[in-house]
Amino acid sequence: MVSSDRWRWERAPVWSAAMSDASAFAVSLSARDLAVARGGRIIVENVSLDLKPGDAIVLKGANGAGKTTLLRALAGLLPPAAGEITLSDEDARVFCGTLNASKAALSVDENLQFWTALYDAPSGAAVSARSALGLDAFAARPAGQLSTGYARRLGLARLLIANRPLWFVDEPIAGLDAGSVKTFEAILNQHREKGGGVIVATHEAIDIPNARMMEISH
Amino acid sequence: MSAFAAVIVRDVTLAFRAGGGALQAVSFFALTIVLFALAVGPDLSLMSDIASPVLWAGALLATMISLEQIYRPDREDGSLDALVECGDSLVFIALAKALAHWISTGLLLVAAAPLLALLLNLEGSALAPLVISLLIGTVGLSLIGAFAGALAAALPRAGVLIAVIVSPLYAPILIFGSGAASAGAAGDPQYGANLMLLAASSLFAAIISPLASAAALRFNLD
Amino acid sequence: MTKKKRQRLFVFGGVFAAAALAVGLTLTALSGSITYFYTPSELAKLDATPDRPIRLGGLVAEGSVRYEQANTGDIAHFTVTDGGAEVAVSYAGVLPDLFRVGQGVVVQGRMTDANVMAADNVLAKHDESYMPKEVADALKEQGLWQHDEVGS
Amino acid sequence: MSATSIYEYANPAQFERVADRAFTLALIAALVLGAFGLYFALFNSPADYQQGETVRIMYVHVPAAWMAMFCYSAMAAASAAGFIWKHPLADVAAKETAPIGAGFTFLALVTGSLWGKPMWGAWWAWDARLTSVLILFFLYIGYMTLWRAIPDKTRAAKLAAILAIVGFVNVPIIKFSVDWWNSLHQPASIIRADGPTIHGSMLTPLFLMIGAYMAGYVAMLLASMKNELAARRLARMEQLETTKPAGLVER
Numbered sequence A: 001m002v003s004s005d006r007w008r009w010e011r012a013p014v015w016s017a018a019m020s021d022a023s024a025f026a027v028s029l030s031a032r033d034l035a036v037a038r039g040g041r042i043i044v045e046n047v048s049l050d051l052k053p054g055d056a057i058v059l060k061g062a063n064g065a066g067k068t069t070l071l072r073a074l075a076g077l078l079p080p081a082a083g084e085i086t087l088s089d090e091d092a093r094v095f096c097g098t099l100n101a102s103k104a105a106l107s108v109d110e111n112l113q114f115w116t117a118l119y120d121a122p123s124g125a126a127v128s129a130r131s132a133l134g135l136d137a138f139a140a141r142p143a144g145q146l147s148t149g150y151a152r153r154l155g156l157a158r159l160l161i162a163n164r165p166l167w168f169v170d171e172p173i174a175g176l177d178a179g180s181v182k183t184f185e186a187i188l189n190q191h192r193e194k195g196g197g198v199i200v201a202t203h204e205a206i207d208i209p210n211a212r213m214m215e216i217s218h
Numbered sequence B: 001m002s003a004f005a006a007v008i009v010r011d012v013t014l015a016f017r018a019g020g021g022a023l024q025a026v027s028f029f030a031l032t033i034v035l036f037a038l039a040v041g042p043d044l045s046l047m048s049d050i051a052s053p054v055l056w057a058g059a060l061l062a063t064m065i066s067l068e069q070i071y072r073p074d075r076e077d078g079s080l081d082a083l084v085e086c087g088d089s090l091v092f093i094a095l096a097k098a099l100a101h102w103i104s105t106g107l108l109l110v111a112a113a114p115l116l117a118l119l120l121n122l123e124g125s126a127l128a129p130l131v132i133s134l135l136i137g138t139v140g141l142s143l144i145g146a147f148a149g150a151l152a153a154a155l156p157r158a159g160v161l162i163a164v165i166v167s168p169l170y171a172p173i174l175i176f177g178s179g180a181a182s183a184g185a186a187g188d189p190q191y192g193a194n195l196m197l198l199a200a201s202s203l204f205a206a207i208i209s210p211l212a213s214a215a216a217l218r219f220n221l222d
Numbered sequence C: 001m002t003k004k005k006r007q008r009l010f011v012f013g014g015v016f017a018a019a020a021l022a023v024g025l026t027l028t029a030l031s032g033s034i035t036y037f038y039t040p041s042e043l044a045k046l047d048a049t050p051d052r053p054i055r056l057g058g059l060v061a062e063g064s065v066r067y068e069q070a071n072t073g074d075i076a077h078f079t080v081t082d083g084g085a086e087v088a089v090s091y092a093g094v095l096p097d098l099f100r101v102g103q104g105v106v107v108q109g110r111m112t113d114a115n116v117m118a119a120d121n122v123l124a125k126h127d128e129s130y131m132p133k134e135v136a137d138a139l140k141e142q143g144l145w146q147h148d149e150v151g152s
Numbered sequence D: 001m002s003a004t005s006i007y008e009y010a011n012p013a014q015f016e017r018v019a020d021r022a023f024t025l026a027l028i029a030a031l032v033l034g035a036f037g038l039y040f041a042l043f044n045s046p047a048d049y050q051q052g053e054t055v056r057i058m059y060v061h062v063p064a065a066w067m068a069m070f071c072y073s074a075m076a077a078a079s080a081a082g083f084i085w086k087h088p089l090a091d092v093a094a095k096e097t098a099p100i101g102a103g104f105t106f107l108a109l110v111t112g113s114l115w116g117k118p119m120w121g122a123w124w125a126w127d128a129r130l131t132s133v134l135i136l137f138f139l140y141i142g143y144m145t146l147w148r149a150i151p152d153k154t155r156a157a158k159l160a161a162i163l164a165i166v167g168f169v170n171v172p173i174i175k176f177s178v179d180w181w182n183s184l185h186q187p188a189s190i191i192r193a194d195g196p197t198i199h200g201s202m203l204t205p206l207f208l209m210i211g212a213y214m215a216g217y218v219a220m221l222l223a224s225m226k227n228e229l230a231a232r233r234l235a236r237m238e239q240l241e242t243t244k245p246a247g248l249v250e251r
Helices: A015-020 A067-074 A108-118 A125-132 A148-162 A178-193 B003-016 B021-040 B044-065 B068-077 B079-085 B090-119 B124-151 B159-185 B190-218 C003-031 C040-045 C133-141 D012-042 D053-084 D088-120 D128-149 D153-185 D200-242
Strands: A029-038 A041-051 A056-061 A082-087 A093-096 A166-170 A197-201 A212-217 C054-060 C066-068 C075-081 C086-091 C104-113 C116-124 D247-250
Touching: A029 A067, A041 A067, A041 A082, A056 A067, A067 A093, A067 A166, A067 A197, A093 A148, A093 B079, A108 A125, A108 A148, A108 B003, A108 B079, A125 A148, A148 A166, A148 A178, A178 A197, B003 B021, B003 B090, B021 B044, B021 B090, B044 B090, B044 B124, B044 B159, B068 B079, B068 B090, B068 B124, B079 B090, B079 B190, B090 B124, B090 B190, B090 C003, B124 B159, B124 B190, B124 D153, B159 B190, B159 D128, B159 D153, B190 C003, B190 D153, C040 C054, C040 C086, C054 C086, C086 C104, D012 D053, D012 D200, D053 D088, D053 D128, D053 D153, D053 D200, D088 D128, D088 D153, D088 D200, D128 D153
Parallel strands: A041 D247, A056 A197, A056 A212, A093 A166, A166 A197, C086 C116
Antiparallel strands: A029 A041, A029 A082, A212 D247, C054 C075, C054 C104, C066 C075, C075 C086, C104 C116
C-alpha cells in the first residue's frame, strides 16, 4: 500500500531535535477575567485560568453551556468579548474541534502531507503521526470513506503534525473505540511529558492523570 | 513546500476531483454561450459583432457561480481553523486561495474561450485580444470573488448573495476587459489603454482583496 | 523575527509595489491619445480614409442642414465642421431633439468617400451648461454667445 | 458588573436622550428647508435656456444623487468607526443608513430618467452619471442583503462593515470605469468638459433642497436607530430570563 509520493517533499528532519528540547515547549497561557460571547450574548464570563507546561485541564459543562466557545477563545480563534489572554509564543496553540479539518476528497496521506506543509512541520511528521494513530492501513483511502472513528483519528493526527505546545481539543474521543481511547490517552501523556499543556472539553470519562477539573455553571 | 504553495496545490487538486468547482464553471460558461446563441438565432454577422462582449460576460458569470466553493467547504469541514492558526499570515493564505481559484477556474475559462468563440463566429483578429484580456481580467475576478466568498463563508446557500455583492465590484473589470476585447478586435488604438486599465484593476484587487478577505475570515470562525 | 513578521513586511512591500505598478499603468493608459473621435481636419490629414466604423466630432455647419424625402423615411444631410475641414454626413434616422446648427455633434459611421460619411448614429451632446433664457439673450447682445439660437 | 450583552458596554440610554431632541430639530429643519427649496425651485427660478421647464427636475435629482453618495460615504465612515473604536452604535448607524441611502439612490434614478427622457428620447440612455448611480444602488443592495443573510447580528455588523469599506474604496474606480465606458460609446460634451456650469440664480434652490435632504436623512437615521436599539433590547430581554452568563468553577 503505497502512499502517493507526488506529495512528499524532502526537508532536513528537525523532528528529533525538537523532541528532546523540552524548553521549546515550555509555553504557558494565562487568561484574566475572560468573557466570551456567542451571537452577541455573553455566555461565559469572569474566567481566569493558567495553563503551565505539563498541565491538563478537563472542561465540563452542559450542552450549550459554552464549552466550545470558551475553548475556541482560549485557542485564539475567537476574539474574547472582554478580558485578555497572554502567552509567550504567538504560534504555540493548536485547536482540534469536533470537525476533523480534513478534506473528504483527499486521501489520508494527502491530508497529512497538506498539514505538514501548512504547519511547516518536518517531512517525517506525516508518516510518524499516521502510524502513531494506527492509520497506516488507510494511507491511500479518501478521508471521506473512513469510518467515524478513523476519521476522528485523522483529525487528532493534525495535533501531532502541528507539533505545538498548547493543545485545545473538543470532544477528543467522540466515536473512538476503547483501544483508540487508550492510544489517545498515551499520546496526551507523552505530549505533557515533553512540557506541553492541554485543555480538553468532553462529556465522556477520559483518564488524564492529575488533570484539573473545571465546569461551566451558574 | 510553504503553506502558500500547499494551499494552492490542495485547492487545485480538489477543484478537479469529484464535486470540484472547476468543471462546473466551464460547463456553465459553455451552456451560457450556447443558450445565448440559441436566443440570438443563427445570424452569423450579428453573432460575430457581439461575440467578444458575450464571451466576456459569460466568463464573468461562470466565475461568479464557483465563488461559493472557495471558503464555505473549508469552514464546514473545520479546515478553516487550521488555515487561520497555521504559521503563515492569513493575508497570504487568502491570496493563495484566490490564486488557486484563478488557476483551477479562471485559466480553464480562458482555455475554453477560443472553442466557444467558434460557436459565436468570432473573427480571427478578435481571438488574441479576447484571450489576453480574459487572462488578465480573470485574475481580478478571482481575487474580488474570493473576498465575497470569504464574507459569505458561514452561509450555507450563499450563491446569489455572493453574486449580488460581487457584481458592482466586477463592473470596472468587465468594462475594461470587454472594452479591450472589442477594441482589440476592431483594431482600435484604445486596445492598449483598456488592457493597461484592466491590469491596473486586477492589481488593485490583488492589494485590497486578500487584506479584506483575511479580516472577513476572522469573523467567520466561531 | 518570526515568519509572520517577515511575511507582514513582505505584504507591505507587495502592496506598495502593486500600487505603484497599478498607478503607473493607469497613467500610461490615460496619457495615450484618448481621442475617441476624429475631427474633420484630423480626418483630412489621414492619408487613407479608414474603412472601419469611426466617430467624427464637430459642429453642425451654418445652413448645411437639409432633409431629403426617401421611401424609407427622410434622410438628413448636414456638414460637420471644426473650422478647418468639413465632412458631408448623411443620416437616415431620427435626429436627437438637441440637434441644431452650431450644436456639437458626434457622428458614428463609415466613410463612403474622402469626406463623405454615411452615419448610423448621431449624438447631440447636451453641453451641460444650465443658463436662464434671459442671461443667454443678454450674452448674445454683447456678442459673447457662441451658440446661435435656432427655434425651440 | 455582570454585563449581559456587549451592547451594555455602550450606554444607549445617553444616546436616547440626545436622539429625541436631535430628531425633532432635524425634522423641523427638513420641513422648513424643503418648503423653501420647493418654492424657489418651482416658482421663483428661471427656466433653462435650452431645456426650459424640464430642468426643474434637477432640484430634486441632483440633491438625491448627491445624498446617495453622501450616505454611502457615511456608511463607510461609520463602519470604519465601528472597527477602530469598537463602538456598537457605529454599526447600528451604518446599518440604518443603508436603506435611507438606497432610497435616495432610487429617487435619483427615477428623477434622472424622468429628466433624461426629453433630452435623450428614451427613459434610460446609460448616461455616465446615471449608470454610476445605478451601480451604487447595487452596492447598497449587496450591503443590505449581507446584513439580512447573517443570523448572528454581531458578526453581520463586522462583515457588512468590511463590505462597506471595500465598496467605498471601489466607488471612484467604478465611477472612472463608467465614465471611460461611456466615453467609448457616447463621447462626453465636445465643447467644454469642465463640469456643469450652473448659473447663480439656480444655485439657491439647489442648496436649499440639499439642506432639506440632509436634515431629512439625519431625522430618519435617528428614528430608525432608536427603533433598532429598542428592537435589540427587546430581543435581549426575551433571552435574559432563560440564560444568564455562566462562570467557570474548579471542582
